[in-house]
Amino acid sequence: MSTPVLETENLVKIYGRGPSRFDALKGLTFEIHRGESVAIVGKSGSGKSTLMHLLALLDAPTAGVVALDGRPVTQLKPAAVSDLRNEAFGFVFQQFFLNAQQTVLENVTLPLKIAGVPRAERRRRGLEVLRQLEMDSKAGNKANDLSGGQKQRVCIARALINDPSVIFADEPTGNLDSATSRVVEDILFGLHRERGITLVIVTHDDDLAARCQRRLSMQDGRIIGDDAAPETAAASASVTETATATATGLYPGRHTPSSPATGRHAAVPPPAEPEAPAPPPLSRRERRRLESEAAAGRADRRGEGGHA
Numbered sequence: 362m363s364t365p366v367l368e369t370e371n372l373v374k375i376y377g378r379g380p381s382r383f384d385a386l387k388g389l390t391f392e393i394h395r396g397e398s399v400a401i402v403g404k405s406g407s408g409k410s411t412l413m414h415l416l417a418l419l420d421a422p423t424a425g426v427v428a429l430d431g432r433p434v435t436q437l438k439p440a441a442v443s444d445l446r447n448e449a450f451g452f453v454f455q456q457f458f459l460n461a462q463q464t465v466l467e468n469v470t471l472p473l474k475i476a477g478v479p480r481a482e483r484r485r486r487g488l489e490v491l492r493q494l495e496m497d498s499k500a501g502n503k504a505n506d507l508s509g510g511q512k513q514r515v516c517i518a519r520a521l522i523n524d525p526s527v528i529f530a531d532e533p534t535g536n537l538d539s540a541t542s543r544v545v546e547d548i549l550f551g552l553h554r555e556r557g558i559t560l561v562i563v564t565h566d567d568d569l570a571a572r573c574q575r576r577l578s579m580q581d582g583r584i585i586g587d588d589a590a591p592e593t594a595a596a597s598a599s600v601t602e603t604a605t606a607t608a609t610g611l612y613p614g615r616h617t618p619s620s621p622a623t624g625r626h627a628a629v630p631p632p633a634e635p636e637a638p639a640p641p642p643l644s645r646r647e648r649r650r651l652e653s654e655a656a657a658g659r660a661d662r663r664g665e666g667g668h669a
């Protein structure tokens with residue numbers, strides 16, 4: 362089994378303070394290995410999107426650590442976090458977040474434009490990735506002219522343009538009919554299989570979750586189940602054996618007891634109040650804006666808050 366691409370240690374997210382305090386994540390310790398496909402499932406409000414936002418470095422935890430490739434990132438400056446995110450991650454969201462007035466090629470290559478890649482190179486790479494998704498014939502069309510399935514293929518192309526090691530997908534088929542959903546899923550799992558891209562998928566769709574090698578089930582801000590698909594159970598057992606050693610090695614003296622059920626994660630009581638001032642919570646509207654900017658490769662929680 363490969364090394365973890367993402368690790369968390371006692372991850373806590375608290376929204377609000379005093380009487381309006383809400384403990385959205387209650388001390389999560391687990392890792393995601395390079396090349397895994399992981400579904401995050403659970404009822405509405407269980408904390409799935411909050412967890413994805415913290416893993417994807419879109420928001421900062423109230424307490425605890427997120428590490429990317431063994432490197433804790435929670436203390437980095439916002440600009441460094443933003444660069445890491447844009448280099449390592451691609452995003453696919455239910456709402457697409459395409460610029461309706463721009464062409465497909467312009468949408469797909471926006472992350473490269475932001476990164477300062479010259480126009481000819483952007484065009485070459487954009488057409489190449491669109492070809493892989495059989496969307497190159499639509500390169501000059503406005504994004505608005507496309508069907509839902511085509512839009513999501515363009516979003517996947519945009520997510521791939523920086524050759525990410527992880528794709529985060531939040532309800533990627535939520536706006537699609539079932540036949541189109543299967544096509545989009547096939548593309549995502551094909552990328553996972555053939556290129557070893559790690560998939561982290563937040564979903565309410567049991568069929569989609571069942572295609573992932575591993576399912577993290579959430580309830581009330583905790584992981585209550587961490588299940589491998591039957592054919593990957595043997596591989597998963599070896600992950601369990603290495604989990605404690607990995608976490609202990611990364612954060613000496615800070616490791617919390619593992620869950621007896623899986624050995625991978627522990628639910629510990631969150632702090633009475635955060636020791637350092639917590640970043641201001643993102644409103645739903647801010648969250649959407651951030652997701653849209655992340656999808657376009659330019660998310661940065663500007664100003665105060667975020668990753669300090």
Ligand SMILES: Nc1ncnc2c1ncn2[C@@H]1O[C@H](COP(=O)(O)OP(=O)(O)OP(=O)(O)O)[C@@H](O)[C@H]1O
Nearest residue numbers: 376383385404405406407408409410411642643644
């Ligand atoms: N900015 C915020 N301020 C206060 N509470 C918040 C904020 N964002 C999320 N929450 C709360 O945190 C909890 C977890 O929200 P989250 O969006 O992570 O859940 P979810 O499992 O993804 O739900 P859904 O499936 O409906 O998208 C919910 O009770 C939600 O109301």
